[in-house]
Amino acid sequence: MPTLRPILLAEDNPNDVELIVTALKEARLANEIVIANDGAQALDFLYRRGDHAGRTTAQPAVILLDLKMPKVDGGEVLRQIRSDPNLKELPVVVLTSSREESDLLQSYEHGVNAYVVKPVDFEEFTSAVAKLGFFWALLNELPPEKVPGV
Amino acid sequence: MFFSLERKIVLAFGITLAALGIMVGGAWFSLTRFHSTFEWVDHTHKVLYELEALLNRIQGVQIESQRYLISGDPACLDRWTRNRGLAHESFERLSSLTADNPAQTERVRQMLPLIEQTETLTRERHELRQQAGGQAAMAEASRGRVRTVVDDLTTRVQAAENDERALLASRTAVAQRAATLTLTLTILSSLLAASLAGIGLFLAIRDLNARHKAEAELDRFFTLTHDLLCIADFSGHFTRLNPAWTETFGFATEELMAKPYLDFVHPDDRERTQAQAARQAQGLEATSFENRYLCKDGTYRWLQWNARPVVPDRVIFATARDVTDRKRVEQIHLQFRSLFESLPGLYLVLTPRFKIVAVSDAYVKSAMTTRAALLEQDLFEAFPDNPDDSAATGVVNLRASLERVLETGATDTMAVQKYDVRRPDGTYEERFWSPINSPVFGADRQVEYIIHRVEDVTDFVRQKTREGAVPDLQSRLNLMEAEIFKNSHQLQAANQQLQAVNGELEAFSYSVSHDLRAPLRHIDGFANLLTKHAAGSFDEKSRRYVEVISEAARKMGRLIDDLLSFSRMGRVQMKHSLVDQNDLVASVIRDGRFDRPERPIEWHIAPLPTVSGDAALLRQVWSNLIGNAVKYSGRVPAPRIEIGTQPAATPGEQVFFIRDNGAGFDMRYVEKLFGVFQRLHSEAEFEGTGIGLANVRRIVTRHRGRVWAEGSPEAGAVFYFSLPVPDHAPANS
Numbered sequence: 073m074p075t076l077r078p079i080l081l082a083e084d085n086p087n088d089v090e091l092i093v094t095a096l097k098e099a100r101l102a103n104e105i106v107i108a109n110d111g112a113q114a115l116d117f118l119y120r121r122g123d124h125a126g127r128t129t130a131q132p133a134v135i136l137l138d139l140k141m142p143k144v145d146g147g148e149v150l151r152q153i154r155s156d157p158n159l160k161e162l163p164v165v166v167l168t169s170s171r172e173e174s175d176l177l178q179s180y181e182h183g184v185n186a187y188v189v190k191p192v193d194f195e196e197f198t199s200a201v202a203k204l205g206f207f208w209a210l211l212n213e214l215p216p217e218k219v220p221g222v
Numbered sequence: 223m224f225f226s227l228e229r230k231i232v233l234a235f236g237i238t239l240a241a242l243g244i245m246v247g248g249a250w251f252s253l254t255r256f257h258s259t260f261e262w263v264d265h266t267h268k269v270l271y272e273l274e275a276l277l278n279r280i281q282g283v284q285i286e287s288q289r290y291l292i293s294g295d296p297a298c299l300d301r302w303t304r305n306r307g308l309a310h311e312s313f314e315r316l317s318s319l320t321a322d323n324p325a326q327t328e329r330v331r332q333m334l335p336l337i338e339q340t341e342t343l344t345r346e347r348h349e350l351r352q353q354a355g356g357q358a359a360m361a362e363a364s365r366g367r368v369r370t371v372v373d374d375l376t377t378r379v380q381a382a383e384n385d386e387r388a389l390l391a392s393r394t395a396v397a398q399r400a401a402t403l404t405l406t407l408t409i410l411s412s413l414l415a416a417s418l419a420g421i422g423l424f425l426a427i428r429d430l431n432a433r434h435k436a437e438a439e440l441d442r443f444f445t446l447t448h449d450l451l452c453i454a455d456f457s458g459h460f461t462r463l464n465p466a467w468t469e470t471f472g473f474a475t476e477e478l479m480a481k482p483y484l485d486f487v488h489p490d491d492r493e494r495t496q497a498q499a500a501r502q503a504q505g506l507e508a509t510s511f512e513n514r515y516l517c518k519d520g521t522y523r524w525l526q527w528n529a530r531p532v533v534p535d536r537v538i539f540a541t542a543r544d545v546t547d548r549k550r551v552e553q554i555h556l557q558f559r560s561l562f563e564s565l566p567g568l569y570l571v572l573t574p575r576f577k578i579v580a581v582s583d584a585y586v587k588s589a590m591t592t593r594a595a596l597l598e599q600d601l602f603e604a605f606p607d608n609p610d611d612s613a614a615t616g617v618v619n620l621r622a623s624l625e626r627v628l629e630t631g632a633t634d635t636m637a638v639q640k641y642d643v644r645r646p647d648g649t650y651e652e653r654f655w656s657p658i659n660s661p662v663f664g665a666d667r668q669v670e671y672i673i674h675r676v677e678d679v680t681d682f683v684r685q686k687t688r689e690g691a692v693p694d695l696q697s698r699l700n701l702m703e704a705e706i707f708k709n710s711h712q713l714q715a716a717n718q719q720l721q722a723v724n725g726e727l728e729a730f731s732y733s734v735s736h737d738l739r740a741p742l743r744h745i746d747g748f749a750n751l752l753t754k755h756a757a758g759s760f761d762e763k764s765r766r767y768v769e770v771i772s773e774a775a776r777k778m779g780r781l782i783d784d785l786l787s788f789s790r791m792g793r794v795q796m797k798h799s800l801v802d803q804n805d806l807v808a809s810v811i812r813d814g815r816f817d818r819p820e821r822p823i824e825w826h827i828a829p830l831p832t833v834s835g836d837a838a839l840l841r842q843v844w845s846n847l848i849g850n851a852v853k854y855s856g857r858v859p860a861p862r863i864e865i866g867t868q869p870a871a872t873p874g875e876q877v878f879f880i881r882d883n884g885a886g887f888d889m890r891y892v893e894k895l896f897g898v899f900q901r902l903h904s905e906a907e908f909e910g911t912g913i914g915l916a917n918v919r920r921i922v923t924r925h926r927g928r929v930w931a932e933g934s935p936e937a938g939a940v941f942y943f944s945l946p947v948p949d950h951a952p953a954n955s
Contacts, residue, residue, distance in 0.1 A: 087744040094751060140736060169739040172732050192742045192779030194750040194772065 077133035078104040079209055082114040082149060083167075084141045088190070092136070092167075092201055099202035103133060103209045111144025115152060118159055131162055134208035137184075139168040139175060147178055154183045161215050163208055167201075227429045234422030241415025248408040252401050259397035265319065266390040269326075270383055272316045276333070277379045279309035280340055284372050287344035291351055291359045299348065306341055313337060323389065329382045336375045343368045450525065450542040456503050458482040461537065470544055472518030488514035488522050502531040502538055512545065524549045563593075570674040571662075574628055576601040576621075579671070588678060590645055601674075608642035608650040616641030623659050627672055633660040637711035638679055654683040656707055679707055724793055735786050742782075745775035781899075784913035788898065791920050796836040800948065803830035803878075806837070807865060810844045816852040821861065823852065828866030831876055834948040839921045846914040847880050847941050853908055854939070855884030868942075875927070875944045883938040887931075895931055918943070 079096070083089050093105055108114035116122035118131065135153070139146035146166060153159045165186045166179050179187050188204065191197050282305035290298035313334065320326035347368075351359035444451055444464045453462040460479045467478055471486075478486065487495050491513035498511055508529040514522040529540035562569070563583050571580035578596050586593050589605070596604050602621070607614035616639050626634045636657045642650040655676045664670030682704040685697065749772040753765060760768075807827060817823055833840070848863070855861035864881040871877075887895065887902045894900040896919040901912040919929045922943045933939030 085740060085744075087748070088740065091744070091747040091751075168736075169743070170732070170736040172735060174732075190739070190743055192739055192746055193776050194743075194746040197743060197747060198750075 075130065076103045077130045077209075077214070078106050079205065080106045080108065080114060080117060080132040080135045082108045082111065082135065082141065082146065083138045084109050085138075088138070091194075091197065095198040095201035096205045098198060099205050101205045101209055103205075104129075106132070110141045111146065111149040114149050115144065118153065118162075131159070133212070133214060134163045134165055134204075136165050136167045136204070139166060139170060139179070147182065150179065150182045150184060163212065163214070165204055165208065167204075227426060227433070230422050230426045230429065234419045234426065237415050237418045237422065241411055241419075244411040244415075245408050248404045248411075252404040255397045255400040255404070259394055262390060262393045262397075266386050269316065269319050269386045272312050272319060273379045273383050273386070276309055276312035276316060276337075277376060279305045279312055280337060280372060280375055283309060283340055283344060284368055287347060287368070288363065291347060291356060291363055294351065294356060302344065302348075309337060326382060326385060326389075329378060329385065333375060333378055333382075336371050336378070339371045340368060340375070343371065450544070452540050452542070454483060454538045454540065456499075456531075456536040456538070458484055458499065470517075470523065471515060486516045488516065490514075499538075502529060503533070505531055505533045507531070508540075568676045568678065570596075570601070572601055572624070572672045572674055574669055574672070576624060576672075578604060585676075589643055590651075605641070605643075608644075610650065611640075611642060614640070614642070620657065623657070624672055624674075627659045627661050628669055631661055631663070631669060633658060635710075637714050638683065638707035652680070653678065654680045654707075679704070682707065727789070727793065731786050731789050734782065738782050739779060742775045742779045746772045749775070781911055784911045788913050788917055788920070791839070791842070791917050792924075794839075796839065796924060798834055799837060800832050801835055801837045801840055802832050803840075806841055807844055807848075810841060810848055814845070814849060814852070816848070821859075823855070824860065824862040826862070826864040826866075830865070830867060830878065832948070833876065833945045835925050835945060836921075839924070843918050843921050843943065846918050847943075850914060850941075851880055851882035851884065851939075853884075853910070854886075854903075855882050856908070858884055870944060874947050876947055877942055877944045879940050879942045881938065881940040886933040886935050886937045886939045888935055889933065892931060892933075896929060 079101070081089065081092060083092065089107055093107075096105060106117060108117055113123070114135070114137070117124045117127070118135075120127045137146045137149060146168070150164055150166070153162060153164060160183075163185045164183075165188060166175075166184050167188050167190060168175065169190050171189050176187055186204075188200060191200060283302055286298045286302035286305060289295065290302060313330070316330050316333075317327070320330050347359050347362055350362055447464065448466050448469070450466045450470060451464040452460050452467070454460050459481075460483055463475050463478055465475070467473070468475055471478070473486075484492055484495060495513050498508055502508055508527055511527045511529070512524060513527075515525055516522055523544055523546045525542040526545045527540055527542045529538050531538045559580070562571075562580060565582045566584055567582060568585040568588055569580075569582040570578055570585060573579055578599050578601055581593055581596050583593075586596065589596075591604075602617050605617075607617045619636060619639055620641070623634045623636045626632075636659070639655050639657060641653060641655050643653050644650055656679045657674060657676045660673050660675070661669040662671040662673060682700055685700055685704060749768050753760065753768050756764070804827075807830065811825070848865075851863045852861070855863070860883075862883045864879075866879060868877050868879055885903065885908070891902050895902065896915045897912075898916045899912040900916075901910065915929075918941075922929050922945070926946050927944045929941070929943045931939060931941045
């Protein structure tokens with residue numbers, strides 16, 4: 073069985089963080105869940121710099137990205153990921169409250185893998201998150217990891 | 223090719239002549255050689271003969287002497303003398319014959335003493351005989367002294383003969399060698415000459431062929447081309463014409479060449495043509511000279527000429543092209559232009575860069591200027607704002623309108639504009655205009671021109687601003703029109719404001735959709751977590767309380783969604799097309815999956831006409847109405863839904879209905895039915911937020927239609943909506 077890659081969750085609202093983490097745990101996913109509270113932290117993690125300098129763990133199996141975050145927002149994070157040759161293959165799922173067409177269009181234009189609107193209903197929400205986690209972390213095949221620095 | 227054809231031929235001839243010369247020279251050389259050989263042979267024979275003669279004569283001398291000795295006959299002495307003389311003659315001849323050869327000369331010279339010795343000895347014997355008698359002489363003779371000399375002489379003569387023969391042989395050999403050499407040289411030079419000549423000839427023939435081919439090609443072009451090619455002489459006749467002339471004009475080539483070409487030129491063009499011909503006779507070229515030529519059927523065609531004279535040969539080479547069609551188009555252009563310019567309205571035609579390319583006479587007059595001053599000018603340079611009017615908006619508004627035309631490709635009507643006009647003396651006159659700008663599309667479907675049409679409404683506007691009584695109906699009418707014109711200005715401003723407000727609303731609803739949902743989600747989420755966490759320690763009541771909290775949050779979420787979609791219904795741009803209602807209804811029913819196996823729905827759907835409208839919005843209407851029909855039939859054992867049309871009360875409308883046999887409603891509250899969030903049933907009876915019918919009404923209203931409904935409790939309901947018939951539908955909403 074290959075080594076489990078972490079799940080990166082970029083979400084500024086701590087309540088949403090708690091709900092999502094709980095849902096993922098309920099789905100019995102063993103992957104480590106890394107929290108970034110804004111876009112800058114998320115990028116620091118991916119680039120192994122700042123607080124995450126010298127990180128040796130693998131790149132995440134999936135990035136759950138909220139759009140509205142302070143400092144660097146989700147759209148900007150997505151753009152940077154997709155324009156970096158070392159990161160562009162990482163799966164990104166936008167997980168947001170907004171169903172606005174403009175957000176959808178922009179996200180897809182920047183090459184998001186999936187766009188999921190957080191349902192208000194808790195059951196639906198849990199189920200959606202669990203399915204996401206299961207699919208991206210376990211079922212989906214990822215391209216082989218690029219050695220950092222190469 | 224390096225050498226021209228002429229040079230090659232000259233070269234070939236030259237080489238041949240040179241070869242001939244060599245051959246002749248060689249032959250002459252051989253002949254002289256042979257000739258000298260013959261001479262030599264002759265010479266040798268002469269020498270040999272003389273040598274023989276000499277020997278003979280000496281032997282004669284000897285013999286006659288012996289005879290004398292024997293017989294004492296004096297006749298012998300005579301013969302002895304004669305022989306002696308002859309021998310000397312031979313010797314003399316020999317000497318001269320061999321003078322050229324030193325060896326022979328020497329040999330012959332050495333014979334002389336022997337000859338003399340023979341004479342002397344024989345003479346001595348004669349004397350002896352005369353003195354001592356025959357016996358004594360004979361005894362002397364038997365000593366053989368004469369014989370020795372004669373033998374010696376004989377040997378020498380033979381040697382000389384051999385030498386002479388050898389000389390002949392060698393000379394002959396030399397001559398033969400010379401002859402062989404000459405022959406060889408002659409043959410070689412002949413061969414060389416022949417091959418060079420052959421090569422030269424081959425190249426010359428190839429050149430000739432190429433020339434022939436080129437000529438044939440030119441000939442083919444000359445015959446094939448549709449352009450008219452000709453050669454004419456200075457006397458005014460055609461001397462050569464290609465077949466295109468017959469094709470174009472119908473006359474046979476002979477007919478065209480039989481008469482002077484001026485006979486075929488249109489009478490009005492003859493003078494010009496003659497003048498042109500005279501110029502060409504002086505060596506001037508003509509390009510693009512045009513005149514008309516007669517066809518066999520009596521009509522004339524326009525020709526455009528390129529001609530080049532060759533004065534020394536007194537001919538003109540010319541090509542002509544049939545430009546009749548182009549001329550016709552030019553004439554049509556001119557006709558249309560004068561037609562446009564004489565139109566009674568005030569028109570300007572502009573390029574997409576706002577350059578003036580045409581203007582009607584009426585416009586020129588109204589602008590108090592000249593056509594020349596306007597054509598090819600930039601519109602705003604020709605018509606600037608009045609510099610004394612700081613609030614002038616004419617230029618900026620007109621520019622905006624023209625940009626709109628370019629962008630949308632649609633006609634743009636402007637509100638009444640104040641746009642002062644400059645008088646010739648430089649002062650400005652106050653004017654009001656009502657402009658309409660419309661696009662003209664080119665072949666590539668892009669805007670090629672913009673037509674700017676104005677009405678001068680200065681008088682109307684002035685009248686409006688004039689306070690006081692308006693005596694008659696006509697002035698009242700004028701006043702109202704002026705009012706309309708002025709108000710359209712305000713309308714435009716209001717429109718712009720509205721668009722701004724719409725934009726703000728858009729931003730607002732975006733914010734709502736995002737920011738309001740998050741807390742709701744947290745409420746529901748944590749309520750659930752609370753229940754799970756407490757699990758055992760919660761009693762029935764606690765659980766129920768928490769459930770209420772969750773449900774409230776969820777409900778609020780639905781309300782927000784519905785409100786947002788309702789707002790969007792009102793704002794979104796309608797895209798009109800012809801919508802097949804049958805397809806639409808069938809699709810809604812299919813996607814709605816209303817049928818349940820345990821409770822099948824009886825559908826009665828009549829054929830529905832096609833309408834003009836926004837397909838997506840109309841789909842919403844049907845989706846809501848059908849969805850409602852199904853929902854409110856939820857408690858009926860045999861639900862029946864009927865969809866169809868019915869005749870319209872007002873013409874120009876189509877009326878659609880949907881009837882169900884479900885829960886129905888109380889007609890007393892029919893006014894509330896289409897209100898936002900208004901419901902006639904409780905949430906417990908039938909779920910829903912009460913936004914569906916409000917959406918339906920909003921959409922149908924935007925389509926310029928109406929909605930209404932009838933129903934009775936527990937006996938079903940009918941919902942009607944009308945849409946305008948396609949012909950009357952507006953292009954834009």
